[in-house]
Amino acid sequence: MSKRTISVALAGNANVGKSVIFNHxxxxxxxxxxxxxxxxxKAEGTLHYKxxxxxxxxxxxxxSLSTYSLEELISRRYIAVEKPDVVVNVxxxxxxxxxxxxxxxxxxxxxxxxxxxxxxxxxxxxGISIDVKKLEKLLGIPVAxxxxxxxxxxxxxxxxxxxxxxxxxxxxxxxxxGREIEERxxxxxxxxxxxxxxxxxxxxxxxxLEGDKEIEEEISKINPKIVSAAKxxxxxxxxxxxxxxxxxxxxxxxxxxxxxxxxxxKIVPPLKPSTEEKLHDLTTHKVLGxxxxxxxxxxxxxxxxxxxxxxxxxxxxxxxxxxxxxxxxFRDGAAGSLIWSIIEGVIAGVTIALPYIAPFYIILxxxxxxxxxxxxxxxxxxxxxxxxLHGKAFIPIMLSYGCNVPACLGCRIMExxxxxxxxxxxxxLIPCAARTVIILGLVGQYLGIGWALALYIFDLTVVFLxxxxxxxxxxxxxxALIMEMPTYRIPHIKTVLRQTWFxxxxxxxxxxxxxxxxxxxxxxxxxxxxxxxxxxxxxxITVAWLGLPAITGISLIFGVLRKExxxxxxSALLGTIDFSSVxxxxxxxxxxxxxxxxxxxxxxxxxxxxEVGWKNALSITVFEIIFAIVLGGITYRALTLFRWAT
Amino acid sequence: MERQSNxxxxxxxxxxREGEVGIVSSIRGGCGRGHRWGFEKRLMxxxxxxxxxxxxxxxxxxxxxxxxxxxGTRLALGRGLAEKIFVVKKExx
Numbered sequence: 001m002s003k004r005t006i007s008v009a010l011a012g013n014a015n016v017g018k019s020v021i022f023n024h025x026x027x028x029x030x031x032x033x034x035x036x037x038x039x040x041x042k043a044e045g046t047l048h049y050k051x052x053x054x055x056x057x058x059x060x061x062x063x064s065l066s067t068y069s070l071e072e073l074i075s076r077r078y079i080a081v082e083k084p085d086v087v088v089n090v091x092x093x094x095x096x097x098x099x100x101x102x103x104x105x106x107x108x109x110x111x112x113x114x115x116x117x118x119x120x121x122x123x124x125x126x127g128i129s130i131d132v133k134k135l136e137k138l139l140g141i142p143v144a145x146x147x148x149x150x151x152x153x154x155x156x157x158x159x160x161x162x163x164x165x166x167x168x169x170x171x172x173x174x175x176x177x178g179r180e181i182e183e184r185x186x187x188x189x190x191x192x193x194x195x196x197x198x199x200x201x202x203x204x205x206x207x208x209l210e211g212d213k214e215i216e217e218e219i220s221k222i223n224p225k226i227v228s229a230a231k232x233x234x235x236x237x238x239x240x241x242x243x244x245x246x247x248x249x250x251x252x253x254x255x256x257x258x259x260x261x262x263x264x265x266k267i268v269p270p271l272k273p274s275t276e277e278k279l280h281d282l283t284t285h286k287v288l289g290x291x292x293x294x295x296x297x298x299x300x301x302x303x304x305x306x307x308x309x310x311x312x313x314x315x316x317x318x319x320x321x322x323x324x325x326x327x328x329x330f331r332d333g334a335a336g337s338l339i340w341s342i343i344e345g346v347i348a349g350v351t352i353a354l355p356y357i358a359p360f361y362i363i364l365x366x367x368x369x370x371x372x373x374x375x376x377x378x379x380x381x382x383x384x385x386x387x388x389l390h391g392k393a394f395i396p397i398m399l400s401y402g403c404n405v406p407a408c409l410g411c412r413i414m415e416x417x418x419x420x421x422x423x424x425x426x427x428x429l430i431p432c433a434a435r436t437v438i439i440l441g442l443v444g445q446y447l448g449i450g451w452a453l454a455l456y457i458f459d460l461t462v463v464f465l466x467x468x469x470x471x472x473x474x475x476x477x478x479x480a481l482i483m484e485m486p487t488y489r490i491p492h493i494k495t496v497l498r499q500t501w502f503x504x505x506x507x508x509x510x511x512x513x514x515x516x517x518x519x520x521x522x523x524x525x526x527x528x529x530x531x532x533x534x535x536x537x538x539x540x541i542t543v544a545w546l547g548l549p550a551i552t553g554i555s556l557i558f559g560v561l562r563k564e565x566x567x568x569x570x571s572a573l574l575g576t577i578d579f580s581s582v583x584x585x586x587x588x589x590x591x592x593x594x595x596x597x598x599x600x601x602x603x604x605x606x607x608x609x610x611e612v613g614w615k616n617a618l619s620i621t622v623f624e625i626i627f628a629i630v631l632g633g634i635t636y637r638a639l640t641l642f643r644w645a646t
Numbered sequence: 647m648e649r650q651s652n653x654x655x656x657x658x659x660x661x662x663r664e665g666e667v668g669i670v671s672s673i674r675g676g677c678g679r680g681h682r683w684g685f686e687k688r689l690m691x692x693x694x695x696x697x698x699x700x701x702x703x704x705x706x707x708x709x710x711x712x713x714x715x716x717x718g719t720r721l722a723l724g725r726g727l728a729e730k731i732f733v734v735k736k737e738x739x
Contacts, residue, residue: 064691097717098693210687243672243696250690251697258717280720286707378722382710390724391711481711481724482688 005053006165012090014061015486017118020148022058023495032502065105067214085165087111093123100257110200112169114160115143127268135264140173149492177252184233195222209234210246276488283375304359305402311355319347334527341523345516360406361500369491388471390481393423400430408607428600429463434563446580511606518602547636586639598628659731662702668733670698693717
């Protein structure tokens with residue numbers, strides 16, 4: 001065959017440098033989106049090499065090809081059903097054994113595998129040397145040693161990819177299990193062969209013995225007898241070994257991996273602990289770990305928000321300077337206002353997206369790629385557990401005090417969909433900078449700082465309780481921390497910047513239309529003179545239930561765009577900045593509480609849509625509106641009852 | 647909490663002190679919600695199969711997770727999870 005297009009999938013554990021290889025190969029020709037109908041990220045890119053067009057897809061980082069997580073399921077289906085020409089298995093040479101466990105499963109899946117034996121530099125530092133030729137022979141697949149962050153070995157990798165794509169696999173080694181297991185695998189394989197199933201029969205047989213839920217379900221639709229036969233065979237294996245069958249099979253697979261490692265790997269451990277080791281000991285230290293973490297995070301977040309705030313102000317000043325020009329051109333007409341509303345939407349987007357989200361993404365990737373994120377999760381796990389989340393959730397939750405938008409986007413570091421949903425929900429409830437402004441500007445200013453603090457604490461208590469409640473209500477397993485703590489390394493800045501850039505584009509694509517449409521809609525309502533009608537329509541809620549002036553309905557609507565607008569609009573609508581002359585203390589407290597909870601701002605909703613999909617984003621929004629109204633009404637009645645207010 | 651297995655004493659991983667080595671003997675599915683298949687499979691995938699040596703490196707304060715070394719990999723295991731992993735202490739083997 002002559003020059004053509006080759007499809008390649010990158011597969012491997014997390015923290016092996018997969019995304020560095022992906023970025024090196026595809027450069028700026030990439031597209032980040034989601035898998036159809038899923039919230040798992042899909043990264044695709046293209047590269048031209050020696051006349052070939054190579055389409056690369058970066059599968060999510062996983063440890064196995066079973067069905068523990070959505071990521072594993074997606075990767076497995078992609079490899080088995082879409083059948084890419086070559087699967088590049090990226091492997092961390094410094095922890096070969098665990099990585100080979102995954103390689104062996106790829107071989108069972110009968111994928112055309114090329115191995116990228118990556119992080120050879122880290123392995124060398126640990127005193128590990130690997131006989132590559134022998135590894136190739138034992139596995140029956142081509143192996144290319146690489147140091148991705150330095151770009152070493154990547155052309156050799158590409159050559160091997162082309163070789164496999166053109167000539168097919170050398171001769172893939174088949175992993176043999178113990179005789180008593182093999183007998184049963186062959187029995188099942190024969191049965192599955194007749195059932196014409198889209199996974200390779202031997203692979204399906206092994207997975208059935210391992211109790212794989214997806215394959216069980218699919219095969220039972222074709223022929224339920226196969227599944228019951230598998231259950232019996234698995235029970236026999238359990239009888240022989242005294243351990244559950246899935247654990248017997250995993251043990252044997254690991255045994256094979258460790259056999260191979262013993263043959264190809266030599267370790268001469270360095271005498272002195274390396275700098276990475278010392279850094280690890282320091283950052284996970286019982287006492288010192290915490291101040292180091294707090295100082296690191298505070299200085300990072302402080303820098304981001306100071307820097308972000310500065311840039312944000314600068315950008316909005318520049319953009320707002322166009323307002324008189326537009327007004328001039330359209331002579332203050334309705335068309336001018338509408339056009340301005342679109343620009344205002346862009347401003348809202350730009351002043352949040354660029355100054356906060358871009359630096360945040362950079363920081364998140366640096367924390368993750370360097371390995372520090374895993375240490376933070378280790379230290380904070382106990383605290384996050386109270387809310388049903390594990391340690392990693394600490395990062396988005398802490399971030400949301402600044403701005404909910406990057407916090408929501410940051411929830412993608414959570415492994416399962418359930419955890420992501422829970423983390424996202426909690427982050428949208430945490431009072432961000434804009435809400436803090438309202439608490440301080442209204443309650444703090446007029447009722448005293450003590451009341452502002454009390455409201456803040458009240459908010460956190462509610463967040464905690466709601467988090468726990470949702471944790472109990474959401475179906476699925478409670479979370480448990482099983483996390484690799486990778487060796488510390490210096491992040492590859494180019495990869496970090498590219499990852500940031502492409503994710504920023506993705507966010508802008510989703511968020512901007514939404515923000516602009518929202519801004520346009522609200523402006524249209526104003527021009528059409530419907531504001532009074534709406535505040536009248538809302539008055540059963542605002543006046544009767546919440547005890548607020550009818551006009552607050554409008555400011556709450558504007559707050560959807562940006563939360564601080566609720567306060568700004570309120571002063572504009574009431575025609576005063578002295579709120580104590582128009583609002584009673586009870587009203588201030590109720591208004592603040594409603595503002596804190598009633599709806600994530602439109603940029604946060606956009607982030608929600610990106611991370612958890614339309615349906616979940618909508619449910620969270622609707623829930624929070626209802627919750628805020630109920631809570632506001634109860635507060636109003638409670639405060640009136642206790643005659644705390646005038 | 648202690649269990650006997652072939653005359654050797656099995657203890658939960660959390661009973662090991664820092665620096666002690668155990669050999670995984672079994673993983674006991676917990677009580678409570680959720681099916682055990684998920685996390686057991688996950689532990690297997692990460693290399694904690696029966697017979698594997700496991701070194702407790704440290705435990706996080708406030709009853710936090712354990713840092714363990716398994717098959718050359720450094721792992722953090724939530725405490726609730728570590729309580730379900732039963733090991734035989736190396737010196738008793």
